[in-house]
Amino acid sequence: MSEKFDWLLKKTPRSVDQIRLWPENPRLNPDETHTSLSDFADDLTYDTADKKDFYELITSISEDGFIPADPVVVWKNEENSKYYVAEGNRRLVALKLLREPHKAPKSIRRFVRKASDQTNLTEIEKIPVNVAPTFEEAEWYINQRNSSSSLQRKWTRVQQQRWIITLYEKHNGDIDKIMSITKLSKSELEGFFRILKIKDFVKLDEVRTKLTDDEFDKANSYRFPITILERFFSFSDVKDRWGVEYDNLEVKIISVKSSFLNAFAELIKRIVNNKEDDKINTRLTKDDLAEILDSLPQVVFPSDNGQTNEAGAHDNEGDGHPHSGKNNEGVSEATEGSQESNSTNTDSANNQSDTIQYLKGNPKRPKMVLSIYELKTDSYRLQGLFSEFKKISLGHKNCVAAGLRVFLDLAVLNYIQTEGIENSIRAQYQDDLRNVPLKKRLEYIKSNHLNNREQIIVNRLIDSNYHYSLDVLNGYIHGQETHNLNKEFLNSFWDFLFPLFEALLDIKEN
Template identity: 25%
Template sequence: MSIQSIPIDKIDNYIENPRHDIGVSQEDTLRKLFHQVGFQNMFNLAQDIYVNGFVNASLITVVPKENSDRYIVYEGNRRIACAKLIEYPERFPFLTKNQIDRIKKMKKEYSSKMKINEINCLVTTEEEAFFIMKRLHSGEDKGKGVKAWDTKEKDNFLFRTTPNIKKNTAQIIHEKFLEFFKSDIQDKMAYTNVQRLFNNIEVKKALGIKSNEINSFTEDRMKIINKIIDDINDLIKEKGTSVSREFNARKKIEDVILPMIEKYQKGFMNEEPSGEENENQLKSRDNDIDVKGSNDKDKPSTLFRNLYVGETIESDIIDREIVQYIHEGIEYDKLDKNKVGRWKIVYKNGDICYLEILSLSDPSVTQLIKEFVIGEKYSLVEIFKLTDGKGGQSVRPFNIKITPERNRIISKYDVTFNKPGSVNFQFSIEDKITKRERDFEFNGVVRETQNVAAPDYSSKIVYPFMKLSENIEVDIITFKNELNDIYKAEKYNLIFVSSIRTFVELIVNDIVDQLGESKRKELAENYKIINREQFVKREFIDKIEDERERAGIETIYKEMKDSGRYTSLLNFLNLSTHGAQRLINKERLVSEFDVINFLYTYLCFVSTD
């Protein structure tokens, strides 16, 4: 084991990188890596490497190739791929011109701290490289592996090392919980869920708290937050769900929590004051409650309004006699509609308006459809939700590219797919309000049309034995299509056994999920689960409605079990490990695939709605 400086031209990416399917060449391996990780993430890493250099705390680990002056990177495949992209972008033919241009533009706009064409690497044996990979990528592993920071620990680091940074809502609530109740809020609710619930703009307004005003988190308000957390926990327990799943939308958070706030504020208003409270404290409490919606008509009214930067202010806010403008605790002579944050406007009659001026965010895209059916027409707005800086849809898409081009027919904003397989979407959008532009990239999969008569399986090696909707995970569909493409093309006589094992493991694991069972770590254990009598017979074979299909599937299953092939396949696949890269020829592959196709049919059946 030694540290050596190696030219990146001498380093090959690892074709069996666990991040993606096995590659058949260096170009194919890089394509699979970029597809799996996403170009934007790879671009971000490339830019960070170019500007800041490599993180020397984690050296790239390589193993010398036998009888060669080249090396294979085992740990650091993304970093090596990014270094190659920076130095030789023209060697990535699967990337678009727009993507290559972004790399070239980045190199012009930034200066690099180091040479990218030669890299310090840890040179070691394959055995040691596998050990390093396992330690870095197997989680905590009972304390032996890398322990990642949770959200709160990341925030702690940020607040302790970055001068003048503002604390977020969850961090303040955590500290105030310790101060007022002498307990850790994480004993009651996860830190991320506290941020999810109480960083909502309307929730913060109703509570009267502001993240940049720590003193607004008073003991009374913290008591309300404490009670709400208890109520939410009871609700989650009763429904048998989780906070993140139950409260996955802004409106849902507001619909549930705002009535709770109102209820507990009224409760505080009806409480008898203790003898220790003086007159000013009582007056402060009364005013606090009134700001949050008291129905007492004798008291001044309070308005809450939102406004985006630069928008016209409504007349009922400014066409009145105003005595005070306060922004973030500082008094101003007039209202600046371009100054982001909460303004407190005090009127002569005692009324108050809290005006929240919001910044305009970048336009965004959310993918709504990831699976497509051959022959059906889709519009871009069906596939993607395009959102402008105000949360609306004033967005213009342009530079639309959908690949592979031979697999689709496109007309302006409509697309129809004519072949199965993976598809890639690349396009830009312009926010019509802010005129900001952004580039996006997404992936999807096209599956064959269902309910067609007599499908031709002569050119396929993976297919269901019955006419079923293949409503299964995209990665399995993609894997299936790639195997079929290899089989149809007749370009490869040999295939890595480990790739077949990966495919089988994906199928088996998904069957376990569909059956509602807990997955085990080992493939063999999960294989036993799905082949229990109550599952393979009662949840699959016995539930097939067509008698002829049921009889056919049962015959196939019995023959495979009686011949021992049903078990021998798994034994054969389990012999293939990282240390023993075995190959299988096409003839053997075909003979084994009736067992795999039975499993594939099993998965499609139990995945049917």
């Protein structure tokens, strides 16, 4: 073997705590900042499948120790003399969390804490790493790696594309240089860049105004399922009917562009909304194409006389032809209707943000929890209740009121288990946790774990004379009074408790 690769044969023990994580890791969301260990872990466990794989990795290290079968590659940053991990970020995050479980995101902290309790932390204080002479050498390894380990997850298609885009920018579009690094063919690289250019149509005003804020955020996210878009535009029938042509790296639209973008916007809507019965998915086949294309807005083409023809049609004379002058009139009418619809969509998208702001904190809102909030938790009961709060009308006031009391109980219990303070509470009250009532649990958490703002909320909550009190919540289940059972009061009660829920749970606003 060439001396150039000697560093791959030499493993050096390095402290897990001292090795730094790589913020530019393609597995991470580039739109978010990653400054803490929790930020990295939160991103790596965002999807259900990713979380499941991460749990398996944590369990493996906890039960069997760290197995150095697959190299962990680091390089030394000459600016600060710190070592950063180029290959093995996910494994390093798992090791760091096992050593400091209190730094795990709330959504996975309980699992990590239990695994940490069963782990020999001394054995994972240091791990063997391969120290690359430069970042360029580490970069080379990233592209060469080919592990068969089930615990080492290969990059997804999107992550691979992001890495190639990084190389494209770094090497000023030098395709030959990128080919030498990635070992991909020119046609593969061109395919990568073309589909990314197609995806970027989402940012055009003609498309963006047809999407809601939520749809645009999903479409513009690095988590957008670009493989569906890639598969859709791989079919020649799609390119023919929508007027898409490729010229090396360029994507040319030969149909009427406004017509193409209107259909493209609807396609994006279908992809991001991801309805179960929609055939626009990664399993899309040619047999499904005709039905799918017919269900999307028609794409029209310019003709020699300045009129427009439907996609796939040829210029022919005669009133009996589907694309005669009579039908062109229909196309014009459809265009006018489309413009009117686009105007409505634009108004809807522009107004949605204002509507959300109006509903936040508004006691007259129709649902207790707005759709912009997301709860990340391993508790299916908490997750289920939270989802129901976003769906169920406050016309079902008894269900919502009782659910709020249950949600508070579950949130407190989840926090106790997440923070691993069961034994401390048992010792405090000289009783088994299941016999300690909610009021005492709240008092213990208030005194030992909460900040001033949340302490004030708990003090008021356990005060039976306060209008948003635990006694009122208990009355929703055991009492008979109904004077506090109205939409305004329930919404205000949730808003009063919300800062406490933010402290106890991992709730974020999208």
